[in-house]
Amino acid sequence: MTLAVFFGCTFIAFGPAFSLFLFTIARDPLRIIILIAGSVWGWGPWATSGHRAFFWLVSLLLSSLIWFIAVKASDPHDEPLQKGLLIFGVMFSVLLQEAFRFLYYKLLRKAIEGLVALSEDGCSPISIQQMAYVAGVGFGLMSGAFSMINLLADALGPGTVGIHGDSQLYFLTSAFMTMVLIFLHTFWGILFFHGCENRRWWEIVAVVVMHLAVSGSTFCNPLYVGSLVPSYVLMAIAAVWAYMLSGGSVQNLRRFLLCAQSEASPQPAS
């Protein structure tokens, strides 16, 4: 019966990402390549509560190695020290991931030049914004996978969290946290690449700060409201910002909503 929990959590955590993949990525082989490369690149800092795919992995490995060494080298009974080390590990890993995100941007920039050279009409088949979005989904998927995979294995049961007094809702909140992380990585990807592209450093700084804030908020656990609410608020902010940067506006949104309501009168594309 705990299969229900397993599938429920999987759908919550990865349902949105799956939909994005299905409708916006799966049809274009180039996007799939970028997604995979992005997710592998992002395999870096999984010691934190969660984060992106090869690049993500590399940063993950490095930071978890450092954290592991630090923990082994220190006194395991010194609670404040251990907590401090964990916080240090998380922060370090966030910074490392963002560094990798930057490296990935550099790499994609180079790739674009190659794509332009190859194409017949002299322009790239994919824009840097599209790349940013796909890479962001890739980072997000991998980070989500890493924060969720252990949990999902244990969600199969037969037991559930709580014998030491933890909340019953542990699996549910973790799934929602993973969902928000995937979204956040997607939006951060857009923001970050936009910042790099247009030399708007405050956008990059904002991404790093948001990332640190979300990771930091997970230290509120087991008070799950303390991590979920700020994360969703930040996600909303990042979503709006990313939407604006990618050519969205209130007016467009209104037109979209109207259009969705009255399918019969399609607006001409501008």
Place this chain on the structure above:
Amino acid sequence: MGRAGGRRGMTAVVGSCWISLPAWCGPLPALLLALLVAGSCEGNSVERKIYIPLNKTAPCVRLLNATHQIGCQSSISGDTGVIHVVEKEEDLNWVLADGPHPPYMILLDGNLFNRKVMQQLKGTSRVSGLAVSVAKPSPPQGFSPGLKCPNDGFGVYSKDYGPQYAHCNRTVWNPVGSGLSYEDFDFPIFLLEDANETQVIKQCYQDHNVPTDGSGPEYPLCAMQLFSHMHAVTSTVTCMRRNSIQNTFSINPETVCDPLLDYNVWSTLHPINASEKVDPKKEFIMVATRIDSHSFFWNIAPGAESAVSSFVTHLAAAEALHKASDVHLLQRNIMFTFFQGETFDYIGSSRMVYDMEKDKFPLRLENIHSFVELNQVALRNGSILWMHTDPVSRLNATVEPQVKNLLDILSNSSVGANITLQEVGFSQPLPPSSFQRFLRARHIPGVVLSDHQASFQNRYYQSMYDTPENIQMQYPEGLSPEETLEYVTDTAKSLAEVATVVARALYRLAGGANDTSAIQADPKTITQMLYGFLIKMNNSWFQSIIKPDLKGILGDEVPQHYVAVSSHVNTTYLVQYVLANLTGTVINLTKEECLNPEKAPNAEKEMYDYAWVQGSLDPNSTSRVPYCVRSTVRLSKALSPAFELREWGSTEYSTWTESRWKEIRARIFLVASKELEIITLVVGIAILVLSLIATHFINAKADVLFSIPRDPGAVSY
């Protein structure tokens, strides 16, 4: 999982992991995967949030004989149930009828672990398993999961030999025996050895599972999962056939059961050449005891009264005899024999008789002049030690005078001692004893000494309560381990008296004519042996008398005397080295010569066994002073002849086998309500569907949404 995994390696099995990486894995992902796998083996943090493993448990496992399977097993993925604590018989109603959350895992108080309760639990599908806590103090009414008539059918009495005595018709030896050990249960049963873990489970039950106002408790509920899946089924015939099919046809044979086997320990007063046959005219007095015990749970077999009391007395008697000044003049030899596996239809003695008949042993049955067996001697009523004889063979005109002589010598030896030896009534058969296996083969005059006249004094025969307390071993408070080892208990003193009487009787039986008052068993040795075999093997004395490479077997836990399927259980080793220490001589050989006696100039390899032992600690340093011990102690195989003959359905020889298993473990955790699980699933599906629809629309109208700047937006085409 290898043999070790299925056997003793209970703890090693917990958290077993398989590291198999696909060949295409590059070094980096491989390293990562290895890290992940290693992490999951220690139990990841999510697992620690969910489960509390129970580490100090003993399972009930499946044993098989020619016709039956006994013991317990779980399903292959473990059995789970909501915990219910049963401390009174009324509590059972909740489990059997009222409780709304079946199946239940019962935490059963040790005092309720009896046949009546178990029959009720067996007949219902509302029980998924059982965890039994140890009753402290031991149940006053007695507790024995063994049979009322132990080893029935494998002793001497049958329809052809004293049919009136067969199947305990005259005397029920173990009246408190419930036979639970010999039942088959289709749910797992574990013993909780640690009171703290029992308390943790009870606390979890108190917090989550206590029924309120007759209605069921609210979710989440505290549950337990027990893993003890057994590979063998039906009977030894079936499982041994499967083993042989596997061995014949499979490249990777997987054994499903193993015969119980170990080694008998024996030595002689005068050295004999172990590699050739003894002269048929040489006469031997055979002294015997069993060295194994059993209980309902695997490898829980303290056997204080049923094994240790008698073999310790036997060892002390052997020492006392060896110390006597004129033993080399005795005309008859004495053989001290310690049989292993006797609990399981006389494995050790039946094998020795078989070997003697088949000329695979230095002695033949004809060499045995008489037989003296010690059988449960610590719980004497008053000071009487009872002498049991076989009424059937005494009808024989040649045997009767020899038995009479034997009884007279024994009775006379107790003159002056605190012990009176008395003959039981002529119409009573022998109690379950190794001697019966020798009688099956030949009419040998013999006697079995025990503390019971008819049924056993021991109310805890073959149970986990047959502990030092059962034989009244009491130590004053506050002694250090070293002081406890040396402290001479009353039990030791009284066993020393028995040993003295036995040693003097053996001296007379062997033809000694001199005064026997110098032959005296040492209570100090006995108390040390009792401590070592019943309380803690890891003591300074045992450390000093064993081989250096065996020091690992000395553990701090309570010693257990189960025969098991791996040869050389600790008991066998220790009896061997204690006997060598008590009856052997220190000999001036170097380590090389001691380990390879054929290289030593005047060592008699055929006559003696040489052992290089690690010696006691030098008081001034931390090193030990090893030395070489020469003794006549030898081992002989204790594997039932049924397996030698491949007669797995034998009714003549023991056919006991132990099933193999992969995993034995127990854990407790909470289970969530069905509602919460369904809610999670529904929310998940809702989110999936919602996001599919939303993404579809956003994607379809991307040109509307992302339109102002000329270059297409993130999601647009």
